Amino acid sequence: xxxxxxxxxxxxxxxxxxxxxxxxxxxxxxxxxxxxxxxxxxxxxxxxxxxxxxxxxxxxxxxxxxxxxxxxxxxxxxxxxxxxxxxxxxxxxxxxxxxxxxxxxxxxxxxxxxxxxxxxxxxxxxxxxxxxxxxxxxxxxxxxxxxxxxxxxxxxxxxxxxxxxxxxxxxxxxxxxxxxxxxxxxxxxxxxxxxxxxxxxxxxxxxxxxxxxxxxxxxxxxxxxxxxxxxxxxxxxxxxxxxxxxxxxxxxxxxxxxxxxxxxxxxxx
Amino acid sequence: xxxxxxxxxxxxxxxxxxxxxxxxxxxxxxxxxxxxxxxxxxxxxxxxxxxxxxxxxxxxxxxxxxxxxxxxxxxxxxxxxxxxxxxxxxxxxxxxxxxxxxxxxxxxxxxxxxxxxxxxxxxxxxxxxxxxxxxxxxxxxxxxxxxxxxxxxxxxxxxxxxxxxxxxxxxxxxxxxxxxxxxxxxxxxxxxxxxxxxxxxxxxxxxxxxxxxxxxxxxxxxxxxxxxxxxxxxxxxxxxxxxxxxxxxxxxxxxxxxxxxxxxxxxxx
Numbered sequence: 001x002x003x004x005x006x007x008x009x010x011x012x013x014x015x016x017x018x019x020x021x022x023x024x025x026x027x028x029x030x031x032x033x034x035x036x037x038x039x040x041x042x043x044x045x046x047x048x049x050x051x052x053x054x055x056x057x058x059x060x061x062x063x064x065x066x067x068x069x070x071x072x073x074x075x076x077x078x079x080x081x082x083x084x085x086x087x088x089x090x091x092x093x094x095x096x097x098x099x100x101x102x103x104x105x106x107x108x109x110x111x112x113x114x115x116x117x118x119x120x121x122x123x124x125x126x127x128x129x130x131x132x133x134x135x136x137x138x139x140x141x142x143x144x145x146x147x148x149x150x151x152x153x154x155x156x157x158x159x160x161x162x163x164x165x166x167x168x169x170x171x172x173x174x175x176x177x178x179x180x181x182x183x184x185x186x187x188x189x190x191x192x193x194x195x196x197x198x199x200x201x202x203x204x205x206x207x208x209x210x211x212x213x214x215x216x217x218x219x220x221x222x223x224x225x226x227x228x229x230x231x232x233x234x235x236x237x238x239x240x241x242x243x244x245x246x247x248x249x250x251x252x253x254x255x256x257x258x259x260x261x262x263x264x265x266x267x268x269x
Numbered sequence: 270x271x272x273x274x275x276x277x278x279x280x281x282x283x284x285x286x287x288x289x290x291x292x293x294x295x296x297x298x299x300x301x302x303x304x305x306x307x308x309x310x311x312x313x314x315x316x317x318x319x320x321x322x323x324x325x326x327x328x329x330x331x332x333x334x335x336x337x338x339x340x341x342x343x344x345x346x347x348x349x350x351x352x353x354x355x356x357x358x359x360x361x362x363x364x365x366x367x368x369x370x371x372x373x374x375x376x377x378x379x380x381x382x383x384x385x386x387x388x389x390x391x392x393x394x395x396x397x398x399x400x401x402x403x404x405x406x407x408x409x410x411x412x413x414x415x416x417x418x419x420x421x422x423x424x425x426x427x428x429x430x431x432x433x434x435x436x437x438x439x440x441x442x443x444x445x446x447x448x449x450x451x452x453x454x455x456x457x458x459x460x461x462x463x464x465x466x467x468x469x470x471x472x473x474x475x476x477x478x479x480x481x482x483x484x485x486x487x488x489x490x491x492x493x494x495x496x497x498x499x500x501x502x503x504x505x506x507x508x509x510x511x512x513x514x515x516x517x518x519x520x521x522x523x524x525x526x527x528x529x530x531x532x533x534x535x536x537x538x
Contacts, residue, residue: 022369062365062372068345068380069338076337093365095389096331097416097477100291103331111337120364122391122411124418142391147366149393156436157428164433167425208366 002136003115004179006087007204010055011230014268016221017260018056018089018206019253020237021046021078022063029245039067042249043078046241049250053257056087056233058206059114076112087233088115089140089206095120095127102130109134116140118184118206121168128175135178138204143168144196146186146209169199182206187234190219197227205232211239217260221267236260271405272384273448275356276473279324280499283537285490286529287325287358287475288522289506290315290347291332298514308336311518312347315510318519322526325356325502327475328383345381356502357384358409358475364389364396371399378403385409387453387475390437397444404447407473412437413465415455415478438468451475456503459488466496474501480508486529490536505529 001009010016023039035041047057059078064071075090082088090112094104108117109131116138119128131139144154144165154165172181182204185193210217217234224232240260244252270278279285292308301307316326328347333340351357359381363373377386378400385407388397400408413423413434423434441450451473454462479486486503493501509529513521 024372060365060369062363062369062376065341066372066376066380068376069341072334072338072341093363093389094331096329096362097414100329100331103293103335107331107335107337111335120362120389120391122389122422123414123416124421124423126416126418127414128418145366145392145396147392147395149395149397152393152440153391153433153436154393156433159426159428159430161428164422164425167422171421 001085003087003138004204006085006115007056007138007231007233009085010087011232014265015053015055015261016232016234016264017054017240017257018058018233018235019046019050019054019240019257020058020060020091020235021241022060022237023241024063025067027242027245029247029249031247037074040074040077042241043074044081045250046253047078047081049254050240050257051083051086053254053261054086056089057082058089058091058235058237060237061090061092079113087138090114090117093118093120093142095123097123098126098130101127105131105134109137116182118142121171125171125175132175132178132180135180137180138182139180140182140184140204140206141168141172143172143183144185144192146188150186166196166199169196169203172203173199173201176203184208187220190216190223193220193223194226202229202231206235207232208235210234211236217263218267221264225268270354272356272407273473275354275384276325276407276500276502278354279356280501283534284322284324284530285501285503285533286323286509286526287327287502287504288315288319288323288509288526289327289329289360289504290510291329291506292510293332294336296511296514298516298518300516306343309343309346311510312343313350314519315522316347316350318523319509319526320352320355322523322530323355325358326351327358327360327504327506329506330359330361348382356407359383359386362387362389362411364392366392367395367399370396374400374403378406385451387411390440394440394444401444401447401449404449406449407451408449409451409453409473409475410437410441412441412452413454413461415457419455435465435468438465438472441472442468442470445472453477456489459485459492462489462492463495471498471500475504476501477504479503480505486532487536490533494537
């Protein structure tokens with residue numbers, strides 16, 4: 001299965017929750033700290049407990065890069081724990097001039113083997129195009145993000161009356177010749193989703209911002225239900241993996257994602 | 270010396286050339302391939318030969334990340350070869366929500382020990398602010414880049430008549446409370462520099478795009494000379510480090526930067 005097929009297959013089975021592995025050594029259950037590699041053991045147990053219920057796993061590179069070379073090894077090892085049929089997202093937010101982006105694409109898609117990546121649009125088409133050459137991958141390009149700073153540039157109003165982030169979404173549609181593009185669209189305000197479906201069209205959407213950042217699961221699922229479409233992932237990181245800091249953190253994470261899946265199913269049925 | 274002082278000290282000594290270490294295993298002199306770590310040996314010799322003449326060294330992360338964990342080790346080892354008084358730039362082009370940017374900042378500034386970093390502005394203030402907490406570092410935020418895609422979003426015209434990249438520059442001036450901000454401004458068209466000095470004001474400027482990307486050294490230096498200001502770095506990567514692929518690549522790189530420094534001095538005198 002290619003990346004898009006993995007996403008569609010998950011959605012077909014009513015799985016929409018992406019588990020964000022923002023694994024922070026300072027937030028691990030104390031019982032894990034005696035392990036030789038606490039971060040890796042945490043990820044292993046989280047994945048083992050949740051993989052039946054997860055639509056995707058998103059690895060936030062910053063949390064691993066802060067550990068240097070060992071952190072990169074932990075990313076690679078973590079990928080080995082994720083079943084082949086589940087979409088993996090390298091949340092790396094890369095984007096540079098062409099010959100540099102080519103190296104980043106090779107690092108994340110070839111060397112590490114991720115199914116998909118998150119990208120910055122700021123530098124335009126040629127900064128993204130080396131990633132688009134990978135037919136079987138998915139490139140989630142930042143459109144409207146879930147943080148307060150989204151107002152600073154993403155929501156600037158252009159001379160034609162549209163917003164910068166809408167130009168990005170329209171461009172991503174043009175770049176999507178190989179059906180390997182998607183967007184990141186913050187789920188903090190669901191009315192913004194409704195207002196922008198005409199731009200988003202059928203692009204896959206990765207939605208951060210539900211939970212810790214204030215977005216509501218119900219509103220997001222409902223917005224997609226109303227236009228009768230799928231191809232989306234709701235990312236939840238801290239709300240799942242740090243649901244509980246006891247020795248049973250993995251079982252509690254599983255319970256949480258099961259509960260989230262049930263909420264989604266109830267809204268969709 | 271903090272990062273800004275290193276930049277100012279270099280400029281004071283008429284050094285404006287930043288050597289970009291875009292070190293690619295496929296482009297190394299054949300004689301190096303027998304070394305146990307050809308990339309590191311290449312960087313060591315380039316730095317040893319050029320450090321008297323370089324204003325700064327910029328390490329392009331993509332070229333190292335593509336080698337996985339070993340690549341990260343090469344970044345750290347390369348930093349050890351750079352004399353303490355020369356500015357180091359981690360060309361990582363990071364930018365994410367606050368709690369994630371905090372990790373990236375710690376990775377590049379604390380763990381690796383870079384003096385400065387390049388950042389994506391797209392996600393706005395809170396995506397940059399964790400980097401701004403480091404008083405003694407420099408944050409070069411992408412404004413107008415040197416690639417063709419700069420036209421796609423950076424040069425979109427806003428409803429008030431200005432361009433997106435100008436809003437970024439104005440914002441960076443507002444974020445510069447601790448005098449630890451700068452911008453990246455592509456040097457492909459020097460008239461754009463002249464037209465935007467009123468926005469740039471006294472921000473340090475990192476200028477890519479001279480050489481392989483088509484910008485002219487003379488025009489850039491002249492633009493700054495005309496307004497009688499310094500605080501800038503002209504990055505040249507391939508034009509210096511791959512000047513020559515013989516065994517004397519390091520001496521040829523040194524000759525090239527000496528020649529560039531002489532050109533600059535001639536313009537300034």
